[in-house]
Amino acid sequence: MNMNHTLRYVDDHTKGLVSDLQVLIRQPSVSAKNEGLEKCAKLVCNIMKKSGIKSELLRLKKGVPPLVFGEVKSKQNPNKTLLFYNHYDVQPVEPFELWDDKPFSGKIKGNKIFGRGSSDDKGELITRIKAVESYLRTNGDVPCNVKFVVEGEEEIGSEHVELYLKKYRKKFACDAVIWEFGYVDSKNRPIISLGMKGLLYVELSKKESTRDLHSSLAVIIKNPAWRLLEAVKSLRNADGKILIKDWYKEVQSLTKKELQLIESEPFDEIGMKKEYGVKNFVANKKGKAAKQALVAEPTCNIAGFVSGYTEQGAKTVLPGSAFVKIDFRLVPNMDPKKQLARLRSHLKSKGFGDLKMTVYHGEAASKTNISDPFVSQVQESANEIYGKSILSVSSAGTGPMYAFAQVLKSPCVSIGCTHVYARIHSPNEFARLDLIKKTTKCMCRILEKFAKD
Template identity: 40%
Template sequence: MTEPADLTPFILQGTRDLAALVALESVSAQGRMLPETAAAVTRLLEAEGFTVRQYPGQVAPLLVAEAGEGPATLLIYNHYDVQPEAPLDLWNSPPFTLTERDGRLYGRGASDDKGEFVSRLAAVRALRARHGGQLPLRVRWLIEGEEEVGSPSLAAFVEQHAEELKADGCWWEFGGVSEDGRPVISLGLKGIVCLELGCRTADSDLHSSLGAAIDNPLYRLSKAVASLRDDSGRVTIPGFYDGIHPPSSADSQAAAALPDVRGAVQQSYGVRGFLGNADAGEYNRRMNFEPALNINGFHGGYGDAGSKTVLPASGFVKLDFRLVPGQEPERIVKLLRAHLDAQHLSDIEITELESHEHAARTDVAHPFVQAALQAARSSYGSEPVVHPSSGGSGPMYPFMQHLGVACVAMGIGNVGGRVHAPNENIRVRDFESGVAFGVAFLEQLATGR
């Protein structure tokens, strides 16, 4: 294992960089401070010898950086935008001030994704110092500011700049460490479709007495939502599961070997239970290989204190589908429309939100994956936890489709990191270990051993 003292100055500098980046409120959903954050990231990269090119995106600039020379080329993907900080009253410290408490660093973006970016930059600094100021491999870095709004510019950009981004493999933007200190590596991501269902039955709200003769849009929406899945969580839209690629035996074995994290999830989020009373094996199988439907929000009518006897004129529901390899986002939308029509709910309008994303998954036997696993073993001194797929989504598919690269997600998150929620955090020890892993991984790729 790498001795922590070897990396102390780089870890301290990385922590200062992280504090400066967290202070920049780069909320892409609201268009806040995106050019300023892109400029700050550019300065950090240029200070380490990277040539940085900036390209316009639909929401925020995209950055492509390059430095180093050698027989191997590594592509790193990160993003500098963050989720909105609301609700503010649930934060125990200011969301845009990096705050240390009890061995953790709190702040919006501390984990997702500024902490990940900074930990990798610290590893690059340390490696350069070990090699007389030179990088012994070529590092290409793609950093966007639109990931939290669905990366609307990224797929076309990767296709158009495939030659500029060519590499032997891609180090993805996130990853984690288990409660007992083992590195957690993911080799894929689920796809996603974000939608809004809307219903209107009148031009204005009505007295609720008219509910005896006029239909209620919230009832119509409730009927629609209730028709989409059963109590076990299985989606009931005809054709939804058609064409799904089953996991390989190696993928299934990897998922079966995963630890039981249900207790940690319950403790972190106060979860009352799991669909179907899933045991550890079923929980891990679902998280890696099963698609899902999620209702994100149900809106309409009166919601303030007391009673208001109103028949709402309209309402809407926001939802997302998490998809697995073999499911086409566009086809899922068509199947949803056909299903609603068959349920005599043709008045329910479907609005597609943000960009759809396909699922993607890398073979665990790929040499790039094996190099990452070896670096994780050497830096953490323990066997990695390997997820064939993350339960979350992201724009990995264009990288595999247009660049043909294997993708590995390994980083500094933790099961109690509260990503996208108030009190987002990383553990200080995981940041330190992440820098050590980065050095070992870069060395492994540069030397082949």
């Protein structure tokens, strides 16, 4: 196979890549609102077909968004299979008024393309489709079999991906998985991440009176916001330590190798603080401690708290109800079901059994072994294209990696084109065109190296 032709094809066909990405961005596909998912899945299917990838929509049951499956069989090396996992759904665009352009514009300004999904995850997806297209157009073949699994519920917790994996286990069979995204740091080094944290997401609510009341009644009528605040306060201390009994029981300490890796990972502490406008971190963590926390510490975070009057000016009101949304990031070996049971019994034992709890989702953390040969294949590829790369024990974020690792029994490695400050999940999300191009080339290299070894 002629690799140079393939890489040159990527350079010569940036226009097509960008216009296909625009098509995807301009199709809203907000899973939280069940908006445009079917349409977007069909678009992905069509773009794959246009690129020479056999594709189809797979279904589980009514009401569940379809999963796009793509496949190219290799003539020269049909015994190895690389699977790309991605998602076509995006986060909601709110707050709408903070966008400089329309959220689904796909507008290009200089080296950036803007719009919800431009990085997360449509930008990532397009690099992989185009890497395969580049091979097919220049060599008429791919270095090994390639499969695509593109789901539509990643941004709301991938509720059905495990069921899809189990149902289509044979169809999805592979030897390694490239994960849906990867960050590129502020010095243009791709971060190759070997794990994901898990997540438990709950909502606690309290209803006291039938409606919001005059706040003079606060002397006799209980305020549900106070009640929730007290409950939430019992979960965590000011340094971020979770106070629920046995919360850390199964957490394993990091291995020597992992600690070394974390130590060697660069961390732009000053740049990060500046970008986010913060003076110091939780518990005044610095340097190594902050890095370790990102990789290996469980969290308890208030994602939202709503009660009473929150608009402009003063309104003396006693809210009738209140709710709080809380996300807990989990680390490897923590079982979301067990943690949920611990949370329930904590609340009960502290006298908060009256609060209503809604569980939104739970998924376990996952970690790929540093010594797996696939890790070095990805790293070598990244070094060749980017000149450098960073290996990371785990991302601080969450994804259904555990399900993939368990069902497909394959190592999963994250690498991608998302700049650390690409404002994913926020207004004015963008993707950098130079990184998209480089990452497409990097995917070409990964296919080649993985096939050869």
